[in-house]
Amino acid sequence: MTNPTFERIQAEIDAHPVMLFMKGTAMFPQCGFSARVVQILSHLNVPFHTANVLEDAELRDGIKQFSNWPTIPQLYIKGELVGGSDIVSEMFQSGELATLLKEKGIPHQDAA
Amino acid sequence: MASRSERLHACLLAGFAPLLLEVQDDSARHAGHAGARPEGETHFSVHLVSDVFRGQSRVARARAVHEALAVEFAGGLHALSLKLQTPDEHATVF
Numbered sequence: 001m002t003n004p005t006f007e008r009i010q011a012e013i014d015a016h017p018v019m020l021f022m023k024g025t026a027m028f029p030q031c032g033f034s035a036r037v038v039q040i041l042s043h044l045n046v047p048f049h050t051a052n053v054l055e056d057a058e059l060r061d062g063i064k065q066f067s068n069w070p071t072i073p074q075l076y077i078k079g080e081l082v083g084g085s086d087i088v089s090e091m092f093q094s095g096e097l098a099t100l101l102k103e104k105g106i107p108h109q110d111a112a
Numbered sequence: 113m114a115s116r117s118e119r120l121h122a123c124l125l126a127g128f129a130p131l132l133l134e135v136q137d138d139s140a141r142h143a144g145h146a147g148a149r150p151e152g153e154t155h156f157s158v159h160l161v162s163d164v165f166r167g168q169s170r171v172a173r174a175r176a177v178h179e180a181l182a183v184e185f186a187g188g189l190h191a192l193s194l195k196l197q198t199p200d201e202h203a204t205v206f
Contacts, residue, residue: 031145033191070178070185071192086194087170 005062013076016049017106021063022073026050033085034073040092041075045109046101078104116153116184124160127180131199132161138193147190154190161202170196 013019018041024030026038026048041048053060053072064070067081075082077100082088091097101108114122121135139152148154158177165173173196181189 033193068175068178070182071190081171083171083174087174090170 003062005058006066009059009063009066012049012051013079017078017104018046018048018101019076020048020050020073021053021059021076022050023052023054025052030054031072033071036085037073037075037088040088040097044092044098044101046106077101077106116189117156120156120158120181120184123180123184124158124177128160128162128164128177130160130162132159132202134159138191142191149188154188155193156189156191157193157195159195159197161197161199163199165196165198166200 009021020026020034020037020041022029022031022034022037024034026042029035029038038050051059053063060072063072063074067074069081069084071084073084075084075088082091082097082100088097091100098108115137117135117137121133124130124133124135134157136157137153138155138157139148142148142155143152145155160177164176168176174194177192177194177196178185181192185192
């Protein structure tokens with residue numbers, strides 16, 4: 001990889017088992033879709049790291065190209081794209097998200 | 113000129129042979145948000161039921177739809193909420 005933005009993104013998802021690229025911060029999300037993913041991760045008590053694409057134009061464009069995924073937020077678990085807010089919400093509701101976290105050995109508390 | 117809503121509908125109809133297709137323009141609810149445009153047509157929801165999704169992961173299904181609508185994303189489509197199901201999944205939802 002020669003693209004410096006891609007290298008930066010790769011370093012972030014390598015360093016953080018649960019990495020969320022979002023608009024705003026976990027404390028102050030600036031988009032309803034990003035807020036929903038933060039809410040779900042918080043509800044499951046998952047330790048996660050965020051990057052605010054609104055503060056970084058290169059990241060904002062780069063993250064869309066990196067995974068060929070045109071929208072934000074984007075959630076990565078152990079380096080793999082899980083999806084955006086629709087997919088994360090569906091997986092949370094069905095229990096698949098908790099199962100995935102368990103499989104990946106990431107500490108969390110089941111919503112139940 | 114057709115609205116974006118009509119273009120999304122036509123494109124998905126042609127690409128996925130859907131058993132069910134609903135396209136909703138949510139732009140008004142997002143007016144003033146980042147990515148919204150004064151002329152609207154930025155935020156949409158799609159419910160699509162198709163045999164094409166059988167055996168595909170959630171990410172793969174979304175990618176297929178994103179790909180089909182690449183021109184729209186390039187042209188100002190900002191947010192697309194997707195509910196993508198196989199006929200079986202649609203039938204067994206509660």
